[in-house]
Amino acid sequence: MSIKDKIESLLFIAAKPMSIKQLADLINQPESEIKKAGDELEEEYKSNKRGVQIIKNGSKYQMVSSPDNARLVQEFIKDETTGELSRPSLETLTIIAYRGPITKSDLDHIRGVNCSLILRNLLIRGLIEAKSDKKGETYYNVTFDFIRFLGINDINELPDYEKLNNVESISIALSSGNEIEKNKRNLFGDAIDGEGNN
Structure with a gap:
């Protein structure tokens, strides 16, 4: 399994953003390799226009729903939380x-x-x-x-x-x-x- 595959799996199950250091420690790879793979993964999701995206804020990555589905997601969250x-x-x-x-x-x-x-x-x-x-x-x-x-x-x-x-x-x-x-x-x-x- 590639570094990108492992990052993707971890971001999917994480309930919060994950830092490059956290990912590097878990995957047991240098931070430079994690950053390279994470940036590539971010671009792949962005170019393929999927229902979920990977965003980067500073040194952290997070898997989130696409802004195009914001209204649908908001309705779901409202139902789930009320x-x-x-x-x-x-x-x-x-x-x-x-x-x-x-x-x-x-x-x-x-x-x-x-x-x-x-x-x-x-x-x-x-x-x-x-x-x-x-x-x-x-x-x-x-x-x-x-x-x-x-x-x-x-x-x-x-x-x-x-x-x-x-x-x-x-x-x-x-x-x-x-x-x-x-x-x-x-x-x-x-x-x-x-x-x-x-």
């Missing part, structure tokens, strides 16, 4: 509540799917927040608004918090489905009934 939360969104939010602060890669591993769009949705709704450490790793946690919405004063007051506040326990619970489903219902009640799968 309607009820889907089951996958509630499941992701439950995991963040019990396991946060947590990285996207850990979330993806626990759920077994790419959580980029769900995280973006939850961020827009103000239910979670993202913070980066000194190494540039992003961690997700629930917001104070989310805690107030649940009517509790501290995240430790969540049902079975001590039991589920570690990777092993929540992974086991997720694999069985019973504990996560029970705690989704404890947290959100009837909001999860009758919802779709997106």
Whole structure:
């Protein structure tokens, strides 16, 4: 697989812009080679008039939707961020509540799917927040608004918090489905009934 292919894959799953240094570290190639391949990829997307583009801002690249589809994308985002939360969104939010602060890669591993769009949705709704450490790793946690919405004063007051506040326990619970489903219902009640799968 070429450097361009690897950059394309990483930008696709990333929920935020990625720097040349980050890409170089992950792909294990010199920054000069990453920049060359990234610039070529940017031009390829631009010339082929695809529904998505790769943009560059300083030393960072990001995959975004085409400006030509801005209205369609805005309508979709509006529907996604004003309607009820889907089951996958509630499941992701439950995991963040019990396991946060947590990285996207850990979330993806626990759920077994790419959580980029769900995280973006939850961020827009103000239910979670993202913070980066000194190494540039992003961690997700629930917001104070989310805690107030649940009517509790501290995240430790969540049902079975001590039991589920570690990777092993929540992974086991997720694999069985019973504990996560029970705690989704404890947290959100009837909001999860009758919802779709997106």
